[in-house]
Amino acid sequence: MKQVENLQLLYTLLEVYYTQSLSEAGRKLGKTTSSVSKDISKLREQLDDPLFxxxxxxxLPTEYVKNIAPEIEQMLSDIRHTLTSRNTISNENYRKPIKVAITHILMELYGDEISLQLSKQFPSAKIELMTWDSQTNQHLQDEKIDFGIHLNLVYHPGKIRYKRIxxxxxxxxxxxxxxxxxxxxLSQEREFMFLRLKDWNDVESNFFDIAExxxxPIKHSFVVDNLSTAMKLVNQQKLCFIVPKIIADYYRxxxxxxxxxxxxxxxxxxxxAQQNEMLTNxxxxxxxxxxxxxxxxxxxFESIYE
Structure with a gap:
C-alpha cells in the first residue's frame, strides 16, 4: 500500500508540480535544489511512480501526479484549516497587515471605500492597498499579498483561488x-480613447479586436494608462470610450x-489556496x-459632456 512517511514531502511535490522546476520549488520552500531532489526521490519510492x-x-508531472495533486492540495488545506480554526479571528484584535492589490479601474472607483471599510472591520490592522501590476500574480502565490481584486483576469495560476463577486x-x-x-x-464619426492598463489589456486591445x-474598425488616436486622464481627454475632445458601465455611472x-x-x-x-478561510470570508x-x-x-463632473 502506498504511504507517505512525512507530509512535508507533499508540500515539495506541490511546489514542483506548480513550478515545474526543482530550483524554483526550492526557492519558494527555502530549500536547496539538492534537498528538493532528495524529497522527490523519497516520494518516488514511497508512491511507486516516477512523478516527474x-x-x-x-x-513535467506524470498522469498520476496530475490526478492526485488537486486532492493533496485540498487535504493540506483542510489540515491547515483544522489546526487554525480554533484560533477564531477577531476583527477587532486582528493585528497583521492586510495587503490588497486592486486593478487600476477598481482602485480609482472604489479604493477609498474599500480602505475605509477594511479599517472599520480591522481597526487594529494596517490596511495596505496597491495597484495590481505584472508582479501581483507572483506575489499572491508567494503570499506577499493577501488578496487581489480584478476585472476579468484571464490567467491565474493553480495556487491562486478565485471567487466571483x-x-x-x-x-x-x-x-x-x-x-x-x-x-x-460612432466608429465612423468619432475617434476613440484607448485605456491601456498593465496586466489587463496591455498585450491585447480586446474590445477593439471584437469590433474589428x-x-x-475603430479609430483611436489617444492612448493613456490612467482613468482620470482618459476621462478628461474624452470630455475635452468628445471622444468615445469603451468601458465597464460602473465607470459611465461614476462619471455620470x-x-x-x-x-x-x-x-x-x-x-x-x-x-x-492556503489563505485562512475565516479571514477570506x-x-x-x-x-x-x-x-x-x-x-x-x-x-x-456634473456631466462628462455639457
Missing part, C-alpha cells in the same frame, strides 16, 4: 447628441450599450457590499 519527467529543463455590463461613452447612434456609426472581427456620462458579443465584465477576488463579505453597489459619484 525532465523535458527541456522542465519537470459581481458583474457589470460593457458600454460606450459618447457625446450626449450621439446616444441614439449605433456603434458602427464584427466588421467595425452619456453612453450606449456595447452591441457586440462579449463574455461580460466579472469582478473577482483572488487569494492564495470576512474580507469577501466586506468588499462585496461595496463592489455590488454603484461607486460614489464623482463630483468633478
Amino acid at each position: 519527467v525532465r523535458s527541456n529543463n522542465r519537470m 459581481t458583474a457589470t455590463k460593457l458600454v460606450v461613452i459618447c457625446p450626449q447628441e450621439d446616444t441614439n447612434k449605433p456603434l458602427e456609426q 472581427k464584427n466588421g467595425i 456620462s452619456p453612453h450606449i450599450l456595447w452591441q457586440l458579443p462579449t463574455r461580460g465584465i466579472i469582478i473577482g477576488l483572488y487569494h492564495h 470576512i474580507f469577501y463579505n466586506s468588499i462585496s457590499q461595496i463592489l455590488k453597489s454603484p461607486p460614489s459619484t464623482c463630483s468633478l
Whole structure:
C-alpha cells in the first residue's frame, strides 16, 4: 500500500508540480535544489511512480501526479484549516497587515471605500492597498499579498483561488447628441480613447479586436494608462470610450450599450489556496457590499459632456 512517511514531502511535490522546476520549488520552500531532489526521490519510492519527467529543463508531472495533486492540495488545506480554526479571528484584535492589490479601474472607483471599510472591520490592522501590476500574480502565490481584486483576469495560476463577486455590463461613452447612434456609426464619426492598463489589456486591445472581427474598425488616436486622464481627454475632445458601465455611472456620462458579443465584465477576488478561510470570508463579505453597489459619484463632473 502506498504511504507517505512525512507530509512535508507533499508540500515539495506541490511546489514542483506548480513550478515545474526543482530550483524554483526550492526557492519558494527555502530549500536547496539538492534537498528538493532528495524529497522527490523519497516520494518516488514511497508512491511507486516516477512523478516527474525532465523535458527541456522542465519537470513535467506524470498522469498520476496530475490526478492526485488537486486532492493533496485540498487535504493540506483542510489540515491547515483544522489546526487554525480554533484560533477564531477577531476583527477587532486582528493585528497583521492586510495587503490588497486592486486593478487600476477598481482602485480609482472604489479604493477609498474599500480602505475605509477594511479599517472599520480591522481597526487594529494596517490596511495596505496597491495597484495590481505584472508582479501581483507572483506575489499572491508567494503570499506577499493577501488578496487581489480584478476585472476579468484571464490567467491565474493553480495556487491562486478565485471567487466571483459581481458583474457589470460593457458600454460606450459618447457625446450626449450621439446616444441614439449605433456603434458602427460612432466608429465612423468619432475617434476613440484607448485605456491601456498593465496586466489587463496591455498585450491585447480586446474590445477593439471584437469590433474589428464584427466588421467595425475603430479609430483611436489617444492612448493613456490612467482613468482620470482618459476621462478628461474624452470630455475635452468628445471622444468615445469603451468601458465597464460602473465607470459611465461614476462619471455620470452619456453612453450606449456595447452591441457586440462579449463574455461580460466579472469582478473577482483572488487569494492564495492556503489563505485562512475565516479571514477570506470576512474580507469577501466586506468588499462585496461595496463592489455590488454603484461607486460614489464623482463630483468633478456634473456631466462628462455639457
